[in-house]
Amino acid sequence: MRKKIKDFIIIIFISFLLLVILEVILGFFFENRKFQHQSNKIDRVLASNSYSEKDIPFIKQFYNDYHKLTYEWDPFTEYKLKSYKGSAININPQGNRKTINEDTIITDSRYTIYCFGGSTMFGEGARDIMTIPSLLSKKLKEKEPTKKFHITNYGVPAYSRSQETALLIEALKKGKKPDIVVFYDGFNEVLLKHPNYLKNVREPIKQSYDAIKKSNKQFILALKSSNINTGIKKLQNKLKHVEKEKYDVIINDSILDEIIKGYRNNIKITDAISNQYRFNIFNYLQPSVYTKKLRTEYENLQYNKHEGLDKVFHKLYQQLTTDSILQNSNNFIDISNCFDTSKENIFIDNCHISEYGNSIISEIIANDIIESIIGN
Template sequence: MTALLNEIWAILGVALLLLTTLEVSLTSYYERADKTERQSAAKAAANSGVYANPELAEEYFKELTDAKARVWASYTQSQQTDYAGKFINVHEGTRRTWHSEAIKDDKRTRLKIFFFGGSTLWGLGSRDDFTIPSLVAKMLAENGISADVTNYAVIGDVTTQSLIRLVLELRKRNVPDLVVFYGGSVEAFSACYEGEPGVPLGNSNLEKISPKKEAKARISIRLENFALIRLLTGKTQLAGCSKKLDVLSDGALDVYLGNVRFIEAISRSLSFRTLFYLEPQLSDKTHRTKYEEDQLLKSEKRLPGKNDLYSLMRSKLVKREDESLEQNVFHDLRTIFADVANPIYMDGGHYGEDGNDRISRKIAADILALHAPPK
């Protein structure tokens, strides 16, 4: 009996050793394969026609891989990690924004503008001086307005996180003249991905960037994290939200409007102005290039229903009568790329610098209407 047990334990030990070796080998293989896939996607984006200099764009995307990392932050759950590079620079969680060296006037007379949003506003796909906040700062300077513009956007931020970031700045008595909130699609993305509205995008994944002591307490073994499971089942396909569009769009819109009410109330109390922009999405672009069409299909395949959910949110927002909000609070940019034939999108949700330029012209014009310089 003892000999039989010893033989069984020996067989189990060998099997465990083989499985461990296979798991380690597969993990290494998938890491290399995923890295190759990311590099291939970056190369395709650089050569999509969105960028005038593909070689420079490839260099940018190599830098972006490290620069877009996030770290844990109190209240907001995440912030951008500090980074110093050729194209991307982040200091204390805030991405560098263009400022005119030619304007030497008293800083107290400058128009202080805060921008809040997610990855499109942060500038995923663009250099520091060509993000939307940077371009708006340039355009205002060209029109005689000295603007101190700060880009508080963080990749993946929903409006609740942006609202909290604003409150944290106000708590430090850092009060702006104008606050611009840009986004909307992340609200839909989060609701679709998480299966419920009102939570941060990738809520469960944010635990991975928490401090080590907290992370250790949250470690859990999930089958889908094993390379062997991936070998047997293939890449995990997200279920999406196609069957719950109506419910999720209502919930996401309720959360978004609730945040807007808070922001408007705070702005009235502290006497600063606000602008809210609903960003465009790739499906709004009528004349899509072959590359953009492929990216749209990939986007829908990765998370079915996400694009439809955002479209439904915007349609309901236009139709919904909300007496607690002033008229013309929202600026829907869904048509801004509608008739553009040139390449705009570098992936399924982010545009290049030409797209930023077109959007910035609209925002700058709206700001000039509110703060026209004296003649």
């Protein structure tokens, strides 16, 4: 009997030791894969020629920071960014990326501006000082030096318009009061309907908060966060049948109608809220590589990268820009063609834009805000 117990203990010990070794090996493997993915992303961004040679260290640092970002569960928006301090990216405890505000003194007479969007508004590929919100602050001060502005960047990677609406409502419930609210959307609304996007973009975000959401027990949390568990999930995904990226087949007319209805209803909701809380609102339909007419060779590569996605965006944007309800809204602004005359590389992939692109977008928004302020 004692021998059996001893043998059992030895088996348990060896099994545990093997699991530890496997956990360590998988840890090295996943870190190497993560590093390789990061290196490929950096190479792709540099290939766009949107940055000079002196910016190469920044790009490397940006994506080093970007891949270290973590998320936490949020009951209203599903997830939000956790605080982070890096060389290229800084996130405050509220989950907002740092905005370089020209006016640092807080006064009652300042204009409070909230900027909502996905990773483009967040500022993928841009340093803190060159995001759309930071550049907007600079341009507003240049145009109206006697007025004071304070801007908050509420952009979060992979956010949709519905999440942004929920985030605005939560801010208002906490007693925050903006004077101007900016929404910058159109791209994620489409991609969130495709399984490959959910697997490659949303799933990694979900994994970073899922264990915490489901359990506060440290042992369960450790198991769910382990490399072995990650490896099992990846193997399961490999064994599953994965649809080819034929966007125009998967995202059919019925799904497009659903996207348009959801986008339109979100605008209706936030319009009603803005009337109640008395702030101005701007809903920008964002540009993408699929809406740019004069594309560079690099941008054409991005244009043709995902089969059928160009057809989806052409059809969606054509319907959105001719929608009678949206056309009658003073708050819906189509800027999808704002890069049409540019012969330079604007896009670093099919939706994210360079710092130069951010400058163009912030100029458009600044002009609209100034016009609304003068009009009032």
